[in-house]
Structure formats: structure tokens, C-alpha cells
Amino acid sequence: MKLYTFDAAPNPARLGMFMQYKGITLDTVQIDLGTQEQLSDAYRALVPEATVPALILDDGTVLCAVIAIVHYLEEQFPDKPLLGRTPDERARVLNWNHRLFSDIFSAAADAFRNGHPSYVDRALPGPDNVAQLPELVERGRTRLAQGFAMLNEALESSPFLAGEQFSFADVDLLAAIDFAKWAARVTPDESLEHLHRWRAEAKAALTG
Numbered sequence: 001m002k003l004y005t006f007d008a009a010p011n012p013a014r015l016g017m018f019m020q021y022k023g024i025t026l027d028t029v030q031i032d033l034g035t036q037e038q039l040s041d042a043y044r045a046l047v048p049e050a051t052v053p054a055l056i057l058d059d060g061t062v063l064c065a066v067i068a069i070v071h072y073l074e075e076q077f078p079d080k081p082l083l084g085r086t087p088d089e090r091a092r093v094l095n096w097n098h099r100l101f102s103d104i105f106s107a108a109a110d111a112f113r114n115g116h117p118s119y120v121d122r123a124l125p126g127p128d129n130v131a132q133l134p135e136l137v138e139r140g141r142t143r144l145a146q147g148f149a150m151l152n153e154a155l156e157s158s159p160f161l162a163g164e165q166f167s168f169a170d171v172d173l174l175a176a177i178d179f180a181k182w183a184a185r186v187t188p189d190e191s192l193e194h195l196h197r198w199r200a201e202a203k204a205a206l207t208g
């Protein structure tokens with residue numbers, strides 16, 4: 001299998017942290033989003049979605065959703081599980097991953113891509129051009145602040161997002177907070193004490 005990615009981008013960062021924690025190394029090619037290499041004919045012939053990361057399996061299957069890639073890799077590399085050890089835990093991890101993707105990552109992406117001059121007509125990733133909607137910048141920033149408050153509440157009664165164990169839900173939230181900071185200039189308010197407590201512990205769990 002072969003991984004196409006661009007380490008500096010947020011969805012590749014989610015996958016990168018998962019692989020780092022589990023000690024997975026793969027045959028990897030960097031696709032430079034800075035020069036729009038993802039839109040080149042050569043890359044689109046391999047990955048019609050024109051996004052990174054993409055994992056191409058030995059039978060030619062192309063996986064271009066991070067959640068699918070990590071599920072595949074978790075099966076291949078079962079040590080240090082990050083997707084839950086029981087059916088309940090697996091469901092909670094997946095529930096959070098979906099919620100973080102639709103509520104937090106998409107809000108940060110909206111705030112970034114609908115205002116940045118380099119993303120005129122590239123307001124959404126993918127092969128087709130999509131016009132910017134400037135109203136989505138402030139809406140994205142508001143959604144991030146609301147999302148962080150919701151997460152703070154959820155973490156009041158739980159050490160990690162999906163329960164007692166560090167999981168891919170926590171990896172996703174670490175990546176989402178980094179993304180929100182540089183892309184939307186939104187950081188969790190200092191008053192969100194449970195979120196800050198969780199963040200220090202999640203960073204320690206990731207590297208420990």
C-alpha cells in the first residue's frame with residue numbers, strides 16, 4: 001500500500017498522529033498543496049477526489065476519508081488500539097469522530113477557505129471549483145466557539161472524549177484545536193477548564 005499525503009495540512013495531521021502513536025510507517029509520497037499538486041492530472045488519475053490523505057491498497061482500492069484509512073490500518077496494526085476495545089467504546093469513538101468532523105473541522109475550514117485570498121474559487125476541496133461565501137468566515141468562528149463550549153461540558157465528566165481510554169476521538173480533537181488556531185484564529189477560552197485539563201492529558205497520552 002502507498003500513502004499520499006501533505007504533512008502540513010489538517011486532515012493529514014489527524015492521520016499522522018494516529019500513525020505516530022501506533023508506530024506505523026508506510027511508503028509515503030508528499031503531494032504539495034502549496035503548488036496545487038492535488039489538482040494535477042497525474043494525481044487525479046490516482047485519486048479522483050483530488051484530496052489528501054489517500055491510501056492506495058495493494059488491490060488498487062483508493063481510501064480518501066481519514067476515518068476509513070484509520071479503520072483499515074487499525075486492522076493491520078492492532079497494537080495500541082485507538083478505535084475502541086469494546087463495541088460500546090467503538091461506537092462512542094466513531095460518534096465523536098463524526099461530530100468533530102462535521103462540527104469543528106468543517107467550521108474551521110469554512111472560516112479559513114471562505115476568506116483567504118489564496119482560496120478564491122477553492123472554498124471546498126475537491127476537483128471542482130466552488131466560490132467563496134464571505135459570510136461563512138464569521139459563522140465558522142462562532143461555530144468553533146460554540147463547539148469548544150460543548151466539548152468542555154462533555155469533558156467535565158469524562159477523562160477522555162470516548163471514556164476512560166485515549167482514542168482517535170482525542171487525536172481528532174487535538175488536530176482540530178491546532179487547525180482552528182491557525183486557520184480561524186479561534187482558541188478555546190481560558191474559562192473552559194475541562195477542555196484545557198483534557199488537552200494537557202491527551203498530549204501526554206499521544207507522546208507517552
Ligand SMILES: N[C@@H](CCC(=O)N[C@@H](CS)C(=O)NCC(=O)O)C(=O)O
Binds near residue numbers: 050
Ligand atoms: N475527505 C477527507 C478530507 C480530505 C481533505 O479535505 N483534505 C484537504 C487537506 S486537509 C485537501 O486535500 N485539500 C485539497 C484542496 O484544498 O484542494 C476525509 O474525510 O478525511
